Amino acid sequence: xxxxxxxxxxxxxxxxxxxxxxxxxxxxxxxxxxxxxxxxxxxxxxxxxxxxxxxxxxxxxxxxxxxxxxxxxxxxxxxxxxxxxxxxxxxxxxxxxxxxxxxxxxxxxxxxxxxxxxxxxxxxxxxxxxxxxxxxxxxxxxxxxxxxxxxxxxxxxxxxxxxxxxxxxxxxxxxxxxxxxxxxxxxxxxxxxxxxxxxxxxxxxxxxxxxxxxxxxxxxxxxxxxxxxxxxxxxxxxxxxxxxxxxxxxxxxxxxxxxxxxxxxxxxxxxxxxxxxxxxxxxxxxxxxxx
Amino acid sequence: xxxxxxxxxxxxxxxxxxxxxxxxxxxxxxxxxxxxxxxxxxxxxxxxxxxxxxxxxxxxxxxxxxxxxxxxxxxxxxxxxxxxxxxxxxxxxxxxxxxxxxxxxxxxxxxxxxxxxxxxxxxxxxxxxxxxxxxxxxxxxxxxxxxxxxxxxxxxxxxxxxxxxxxxxxxxxxxxxxxxxxxxxxxxxxxxxxxxxxxxxxxxxxxxxxxxxxxxxxxxxxxxxxxxxxxxxxxxxxxxxxxxxxxxxxxxxxxxxxxxxxxxxxxxxxxxxxxxxxxxxxxxxxxxxxxxxxxxxxxxxxxxxxxxxxxxxxxxxxxxxxxxxxxxxxxxxxxxxxxxxxxxxxxxxxxxxxxxxxxxxxxxxxxxxxxxxxxxxxxxxx
Numbered sequence: 001x002x003x004x005x006x007x008x009x010x011x012x013x014x015x016x017x018x019x020x021x022x023x024x025x026x027x028x029x030x031x032x033x034x035x036x037x038x039x040x041x042x043x044x045x046x047x048x049x050x051x052x053x054x055x056x057x058x059x060x061x062x063x064x065x066x067x068x069x070x071x072x073x074x075x076x077x078x079x080x081x082x083x084x085x086x087x088x089x090x091x092x093x094x095x096x097x098x099x100x101x102x103x104x105x106x107x108x109x110x111x112x113x114x115x116x117x118x119x120x121x122x123x124x125x126x127x128x129x130x131x132x133x134x135x136x137x138x139x140x141x142x143x144x145x146x147x148x149x150x151x152x153x154x155x156x157x158x159x160x161x162x163x164x165x166x167x168x169x170x171x172x173x174x175x176x177x178x179x180x181x182x183x184x185x186x187x188x189x190x191x192x193x194x195x196x197x198x199x200x201x202x203x204x205x206x207x208x209x210x211x212x213x214x215x216x217x218x219x220x221x222x223x224x225x226x227x228x229x230x231x232x233x234x235x236x237x238x239x240x241x242x243x244x245x246x247x248x249x250x251x252x253x254x255x256x257x258x259x260x261x262x263x264x265x266x267x268x269x270x271x272x273x274x275x276x277x278x279x280x281x282x283x284x285x286x287x288x289x290x291x
Numbered sequence: 292x293x294x295x296x297x298x299x300x301x302x303x304x305x306x307x308x309x310x311x312x313x314x315x316x317x318x319x320x321x322x323x324x325x326x327x328x329x330x331x332x333x334x335x336x337x338x339x340x341x342x343x344x345x346x347x348x349x350x351x352x353x354x355x356x357x358x359x360x361x362x363x364x365x366x367x368x369x370x371x372x373x374x375x376x377x378x379x380x381x382x383x384x385x386x387x388x389x390x391x392x393x394x395x396x397x398x399x400x401x402x403x404x405x406x407x408x409x410x411x412x413x414x415x416x417x418x419x420x421x422x423x424x425x426x427x428x429x430x431x432x433x434x435x436x437x438x439x440x441x442x443x444x445x446x447x448x449x450x451x452x453x454x455x456x457x458x459x460x461x462x463x464x465x466x467x468x469x470x471x472x473x474x475x476x477x478x479x480x481x482x483x484x485x486x487x488x489x490x491x492x493x494x495x496x497x498x499x500x501x502x503x504x505x506x507x508x509x510x511x512x513x514x515x516x517x518x519x520x521x522x523x524x525x526x527x528x529x530x531x532x533x534x535x536x537x538x539x540x541x542x543x544x545x546x547x548x549x550x551x552x553x554x555x556x557x558x559x560x561x562x563x564x565x566x567x568x569x570x571x572x573x574x575x576x577x578x579x580x581x582x583x584x585x586x587x588x589x590x591x592x593x594x595x596x597x598x599x600x601x602x603x604x605x606x607x608x609x610x611x612x613x614x615x616x617x618x619x620x621x622x623x624x625x626x627x628x629x630x631x632x633x634x635x636x637x638x639x640x641x642x643x644x645x646x647x648x649x650x651x652x653x654x655x656x657x658x659x660x661x662x663x664x665x666x667x668x669x670x671x672x673x
Contacts, residue, residue: 003501006530010497116327117335118518120550127553129531136531211494212518212550215327220494255498260489261461263498 002134007252013141015248016148020203021225022240024196029234030172031192034084034095038103040222046071046204047213068201076197110215121208144206151202152241227267231274233284317360321380323390328368329491330393332517332546333591337392337414339584340595354603366391373400381407395463401428410618412598417467421643429644431594433563435471442539442561443475450535452509454484458499460515461488468514484508496526510535513542521550528554543655545589555655563650564590567660572635600633
């Protein structure tokens, strides 16, 4: 039983990170009908951003804030104006292909321009262990899970409770009526991209100490997050959280109880089952788009 | 007709002399390294070592008065790419090939250098590499079959362990090491309590470490590549494993220590090469490498560096730039540091292309490799 719990908790922490990236998927999809297959690279780039600022002597927190600013400009505004806006009118396929291309470009850009080696990344949390009933949990695991939960729930609260959040929902549900109501539609859509960029930065901060900063770290992360988003429900941000946690935990359990070789297949199997039996996702509803 | 054949002869003679002229200018070395992908740490270090040696040799007048020209390509840690690059190097008419470093790539690429009869210095440690009867492949480090008995002896006598959990990476390097350690442990009467396979590039080690813990073995032997070793060490620490952690070479590598941080402390490994060896030449190499690359070399850096000097010693022994003569000179070559300080330690090469020299038992203390013991070179079997 302790073994099971040990794997369960390790899985929750990993799942929390998947959830952050998955949330970005659902947000972008709902706000603008964009599927961003460069989501994993959107996490990788801020990790190197933080390392770069840290190399100039900035403390951890400051480099995080600076990276967030750069990410909102580059991965939020730049991505929207440079790729999504010009391509979206041609349908979804061009965007999918363009983001796949973007992912490859980002990976190889970092590999060629910075380094192909893995770099250590300072952990946000102190190196402390807790031993609860035979299960060892690190402060980093707990912290990662807590921060991820807070961010996901915070984003939800923002969308449900604030005027801006509600305006964003209105835009997602019916762009035309939103325009009539005097909502600045392009700005609301930009906000979604900005939130996505910020979530990616937060994910980078949490995931990189474990994954190590490396040009290809986003590859598996992006795929897992995509599966998690589908499993949870593409039109529900709570679904992203659930999907992320499910993928994280099941992977770990499968690695221990079935075989490590099949670990990466687990997410795919759950993904297929969900698609077959509940295509809208576990928490998804067959309703209009909703942020 | 006669005139034409004369012309043809003249032309081909001219071509030959141009080719000869080009060769007189430089000794071409092709370097094929893992500069990206899973082997990036190992490949980059190896490349840096080779480059440093080439730079030094060229600054000192080259080999037999000829400069070395070193071209670098990236195998992307992909055996297919490594094979392609090797045949390209052969087509370019290089004198010798350095790399790849990963055993899986070498197993595929060395067929190309063998076919073209080009000496190939490799960084791999899998036992199978020199067991194919390929006379053109030369190691720059120990084979697992030389190293593992030393590890097993330490586990049995030093740690007095009765059972060991073996965590290995499921590639040619890892499987070779696991087979070699299993055999070596058997020979000293230690039981393998758990045989745990992991993936190359695996991120989460909670499951394998848990399995090792469950086996309740007296010691844990970890044999994975650099990044995975760091992750395994972190997870071992996280799950509060207090059993001795033993490895071979990679486990206590510089990059692993850098990536694993505190979690690396206490890990013990047998290493064929370490920059922290109690040896003035090695310390000098460490400083030179640091000055050139602003990082501390791991064993792969030393492998690349000494590999070039081995080639130099062989060419000088052969006395001419002839591949067959140099290959012959390499087999059974003995190099003393007194004569060629670039090899850093007295070394001998046997007829299979395997190396023999002193080796070390190191422990990581406060983020540094500390040499616990110097193990003598195996008596050379003829």
